[in-house]
Amino acid sequence: MVVLQRLISGLTAWALLSPVLATPSPESVPSDVYILLHNHLLGASATGDAALVLTNLQTHDEAVLTCAALGEGLWEPPTTKNASSEIALSYLAYADPSARDSDYWVQQAAAGSCRAITQDGVVYEADCSNKLAALCSNSAGLAVANATDTSSQWQTRVKTGNFTLTGYRDKHSFRFLGIRYAAQPERFTHSTLYSGPTNASALEFSPLCVQPDCNATTCSEDCLFLNIWTPYLPKDGASQSTKLKPVLFWIHGGGFTGGLGSDPTTDGGNMASRGDVVVVTFNYRVSTLGFLALGNNQTNGNYGLGDQVTALDWVRQNIAAFGGDAEKITIMGQSAGGASVRALVASPKAKGKFRSAVPMSGPLGSYPFQSYGDYYSVQESASLFGEAVLSDTNCTGTTDVLKCLRSYDPYELVALPDVASSLVVDGVYLTSPSLNVTAPSGPSIPLLTGFMHDDAASFVPWPSANSTLSSILTSYGIPPLPAILSAFPANSSSNTTLAVFNATSRLATDAAFRCLNLASVLTGARHGVFDPSSTFIYEVDRSYMPPSFNPNPLACDAPVTSAHPSGDPTAAYYKCHGGELLFVFGNLVFNQLPFRDDKDVVFSRYMLDRFASFIRTGDVEPAKAFLEARGFVDEEGEKNVNFTWAKLDLQNPSFARLEWPPASRPFDEKVQCESFGVGLDYYEDGGV
Known part of the structure; x- marks a missing residue:
């Protein structure tokens, strides 16, 4: 009788599921579906087990058929425990307190028996007619760049x-x-x-x-x-x-x-x-x-x-x-x-x-x-860029300028000598010439912001043999004021060209990325535009340039040595624009890039975990309960960190220096910023 009841139950479930087997959905299963695994950021070689978690309560036979509808079987728990094979079942209760103490169907050990697992990882024999959640296998492969299975x-x-x-x-x-x-x-x-x-x-x-x-x-x-x-x-x-x-x-x-x-x-x-x-x-x-923008009111x-x-x-x-x-x-x-x-x-x-x-x-x-933060008016943009685009396309003076531009080949349009690429005060999407950091227009915003140590080194050309910082500034129309030359010395007894590049990239980083951003954050936090209780600032001092963007590889790549054929990140090199992204998104292995040393993956875990924590909670430091539930507390990258990234202190501002290991660092470059008129009180003093 028990076997007959299980068969009838199974057939009923199959009848409900069979119309959607080709392309199932959470609605058709029906259940919430989680993908659960311990992602070490090490790729397929150390990804370990992965499971699909079905929260809908069902009998064992129904669970078997539901997993089958997803192209999977019930998940088989490992016979021995190790970090790479364990999935953190305790996370399920953390993510959904209503699921606390839930048990889950897993693969049976022998025909006629049914097994379940607790959130503590204890496997036991269970009554097959019980209504439990289920763990299905997830046998899908690990996607990497340019290679994924969408079968x-x-x-x-x-x-x-x-x-x-x-x-x-x-x-x-x-x-x-x-x-x-x-x-x-x-x-x-x-x-x-x-x-x-x-x-x-x-x-x-x-x-x-x-x-x-x-x-x-x-x-x-x-x-x-x-x-x-x-x-x-x-x-x-x-x-x-x-x-x-x-x-x-x-x-x-x-x-x-x-x-x-x-x-x-x-x-x-x-x-x-x-x-x-x-x-x-x-x-x-x-x-x-x-x-x-053309300034034609349209x-x-x-x-x-x-x-x-x-x-x-x-x-x-x-x-x-x-x-x-x-x-x-x-x-x-x-x-x-x-x-x-x-x-x-x-x-x-x-x-x-x-x-x-x-x-x-x-x-x-x-x-x-300039226009990235101080926006042109429509007329200014039209004068600076729009008129040149019209001239390049021979649309100037035509009866219908827009018709002329709309008929122009789009690929040729973006390849013209002149292009428009600036934000403007259009009165709809932007209504002021910059973000007003002294007058909040809504609730205070939690903010995480920062820059690379050498952001501008990606863009600064290598100086010629006879160049000086003074001559470079003059070539850009910037007066080589004594205060600037003193704040950015380019003195060297061995390599004057390198010294000039050092000074130039440092000055450009301060001028374009560091000084105004720091001043903006401080003023914005003081005035409640940014939430001072949830504002965090960083500087990244370990970088890995992405394959898609590396305009100055001789400067921005870690130097190759016999001991480090992929580059030595502990040696001297410039930490350039974009060099944090592979770490923040955890994508070194996804892009099939080598770890240069044993700290690249550790640093990536640290970076991803902090940015993700801010996204989840508004605090860069992950909650200990979260780390424990995810199985991260004993992972290198957490257990070895003796640094807590503090929120912005308006009285004694500092930022996190993100390298391995991370550390706190007071605001520096004050003299350098002040040398070209951008002190930390720039916006308080009426700067725009």
Whole structure:
């Protein structure tokens, strides 16, 4: 009789599941689904076990069939315990207190028996008719750059609003790529939110937005798509608000002339998996197609910035179906992406749409970065860039200038000698010439921000043999004032050219990345624009240049030695612009790059864990309970850290010096900043 009841129960479950076996969804299973593993950031060789956690209570036979609907079997617990094979079941209670003391079906040891496991890892024989949650295997491979398996057996479907989207999973996360967030707008008009309906594949990245060095095969004007990585899919996002994950909304850099949301440097899989957040990246229009302003009361620029707001609106409307909490969005970006974060903080169109902000190496200051933080008027931008674009295209004086520009080949348009790439005060997306850090326009914003030790060394050309700091400043139209030359000495008895490069890159880093950013954070925190109880500043002193961006490799790469054939990160080298990204996103192995020493992976764990903690909680230091639940407390990168990254102290400001090991460091370069008129009180003293 028992066997017959189990058979009937199994057949009933099979009948319910069989219509959706080809592409299952959390709704059709039906259950919330987590991907659970201990992600060491070491790649496939040490990833260990991974499991799919089904929270819906069911009998053993129902669990077997539910796992089968996902193309898996019940998970088999390891016979011996070790760090690489254990999955942290205790995390399930941490993530969802309602699941405390839950047990889970696992693979049976012998026919006719049923086994379950507690959150403490104790396996026991259980009554097969009990209703328990379940652990399925996750046999999907580990995605790496340019190599991933999107076969039907790994696919999953998500419904949100009018969208039905088919993505897939790898060992670390569910991946939904190339999701349309806006229909292709007419050229030089703002994007609008795409609401479907659509039944679409989300298995591949979309084309890039048109930019230099691309063609119709790789780029398109129809490029407004986003990508999502998540460790958790709810069966009903609208009713699972207590389980939803904080969201990282990543804005790529590229000088507002290039960039992409599908850069493998910032792939979201490891951040989502280890960081326990949902990651969103996206494309936005760049160059003239994204920022042209003509001063004709019609073409007012900021189309790329408008795309960012449209993408943010899509995320707020739909991210719950992917396990994300729309009320816990952190906007984060590097370089032009960092400048975009600052612009969104200033933008009335973005108010209330995010919780916290992470601008990384956002240029703010001297040539050629003035407009990244001090915005041109529409007329200024038209005069500086728009008129030149019209001249280059022979559209000047035509009866219909816009018609002329819209008929121009887009790939040639972004390759012209002159392009538009500046944010402007258009009266809609930006209404003031800069972010006002002395007058909050809403709740104080938690802030994590900083820069590379040698950010500008990526851009400073190597000086000629006879160059001096004075001659270089003069060539840029900057008066070589005695105070500046004294603050940035270029003296050397052995290598005068290197000494000049040292002084130049240091001055450029201070002028473009350090001084105004520090002054801005201090003033903003004093006046409540930024939340002083949740403001953290850093300088990164260990770097690894991404393959996609390394304009000055002789300066920015760790020197190769016989003992360190991939470079010695403990030797002297410049920590350049973009050198933190592989660490923050945990993507050295994903990009198939070697560890240069035994501290690269340790440092990456530290960086990812701190940035993810800020995204989750507004504090860079992860809660001990979280680290314990995830199994990270005894991992190198946590147990060896004797440093606590403190929030900003307005009376004695300091920042975290991020290297291995990390340390605290007082604000330095004060004399250098003051030498060109940018002290820490610059904004308090009326600076703009």
